[in-house]
Amino acid sequence: MNDSATSVSYTDENIRHLSDMEHVRTRPGMYIGRLGDGNLPEDGIYVLLKEVIDNSIDEFKMNAGNRIEVDIDENLCVSVRDYGRGIPQGKLVEAVSVLNTGGKYDSKAFKKSVGLNGVGVKAVNALSSHFEVRSYREGKMRSLTFEKGILQNDRTEATNDEDGTYIFFEPDNALFKNYRFHDDIVETMLRNYTYLNTGLTIMYNGRRIVSRQGLKDLLTDNMTVDPLYPIVHLKGDDIEIAFTHTNQYGEEYHSFVNGQHTTQGGTHQTAFKEHIAKTIKDFYGKYEYGDIRNGIVAAIALNVEEPVFESQTKIKLGSTQMSPNGESINKYVGDFIKTNVDNYLHIHKEDFTDILETKIKETERERKAMAGITKLARERAKKSNLHNRKLRDCRIHFCDVKNERKEESSLFITEGDSASGSITKSRDVNTQAVFSLRGKPLNSFGLTKKVVYENEEFNLLQAALDIEEGLETLRYNKVIVATDADVDGMHIRLLIITFFLQFFPELIKKGHVYVLQTPLFRVRNRRTKIKNKAIVQEYDSHLAKGEKKTDFITLYCYSEEERQNAILNLGPDPEITRFKGLGEISPEEFTHFIGPEMRLEQVTLHKTDQVQKLLEYYMGKNTMERQNFIIDNLVIEEDLPEDNE
Incomplete structure (x- = not known):
């Protein structure tokens, strides 16, 4: 039955071409992939870079230029200059603004390239408020400028500059809300490039990066x-x-394809x-694969002709062959390892194979004991997978x-x-x-995986x-520790992170573990009392679709500084509530804190962290040493004001 009164018209006007x-901007x-604001390595601005x-x-x-200069101005605008051959100038417009156009379809020109589908730099152009490209070739420079993908200027002139390409882009703040490039994330990315390309020098904001x-x-x-x-x-x-191998649990891999x-x-x-x-097992003539790999830290970089990735962000290789109609990746990698690692094991038998076998035996003993x-x-x-009483699951998994x-x-x-009830009722x-969790989990430091x-x-x-x-x-991309912001909550947070560091360090190293930041204060006041109308307008603009305006303007504060600013903006005499625990926050309020703009602090590990020493100090049996440290460094702050709501 067709109800003409309620049906939506569908005519030629509904058909449009982008x-x-x-299309990229839409x-x-x-x-x-994701847009984001630059706080996480997978955010879109780093994909553009x-x-x-x-x-x-x-x-x-392709042996054309061994230096790349990367500059990021005020964490907002990026320029990249290489000294390669320069983009062919006759097709410069098409190369940076027409999809499915590029010089990498012919494998003779770019045999083992990452970007093969003619999309990359076009997406950068479309998603930037300002984009400029300059091609330097044989004494001529052609320059194009764009705004949101639309060509604004095209000029060609003589130049004495070296051949190569210069690209400047400023991500569109309308898409990447309040974005900023973070120096540590950018530097990690650039260092990976140099590890995979020995002989390449990258200058980053004047700093030299080389491997x-x-x-x-x-x-x-x-x-x-x-x-x-x-x-x-x-x-x-x-x-x-x-x-190599270490005394940590689990396996740690860094893998790359064509530099990606x-x-x-x-x-x-x-x-x-x-x-x-398999090669190590054959060398010793015994042991199980899992025992051999426990504690391994490894990296592999492979060059593949016309690689196939599982998505445009290219973070997982799907290719099964080294090249179209070529030998399989599994056989190529297997043959290399079988020949070279086996030779290495025999040649350096006295240097380290006894140490490796001791490690494998320890893992085997522990496995058999438990x-x-x-x-x-x-x-x-297995039974809990049907009904894990601790878990309220979601529908989509990593x-x-x-x-x-x-x-x-x-x-x-x-x-x-x-706390879990509030989050459960307000979650997606x-x-x-x-x-x-039920209370405080066990301190797992120093225990074996048997626990x-x-x-x-x-x-x-x-x-x-x-x-x-x-x-x-792994079933979840983000594992978020959500505890109260008090002493007990901090202790539980530390115990959970200790558990991951002890038995699943790769979960942290791969960037999957976060701490949820929840507000310490709620500050609110009646609309009629607020003199700063800009605050009211900004607040109303953030209301969820369909959400009605209320008599009160409410600001949630994550620190004492934010509380003071809120009081200034909402005065006079605002109502202030101190949240003592997550359970005090209603499900309606919790929706704001675990939604698209939730505040997460990523748990990271760096070489300088000296994880084992930190865990020994903070989670070990040196109780008196820690107690004396606390006494010597205790700072007593003035009591915060009581709730006046």
């Missing part, structure tokens, strides 16, 4: 614990590997894991390969029923799950995350 640049997620630099790296790989030993430097610079034996570093025509950091691995990383274990416990725990976890929203999947680890059931299976709470958490066999099956 230009290339309009559907940015198709081209760069990567797309520009990838072109310069491809020039270096002379490739993946060996990468492991040396990134390991947070000492290696058990010197790093093994081997190179072939299209492959480079480096590995494949943070979610792929076929090359899977091949490395399989064959490194075999019975593990079996029972797995049976319990391991759902084809789901476009998988990156949004999150698990909130909360303390107590009241599609992408946000909740795991509820993961003996302790029901830890075992259920491991089952909820599905990380027993590694991160390939």
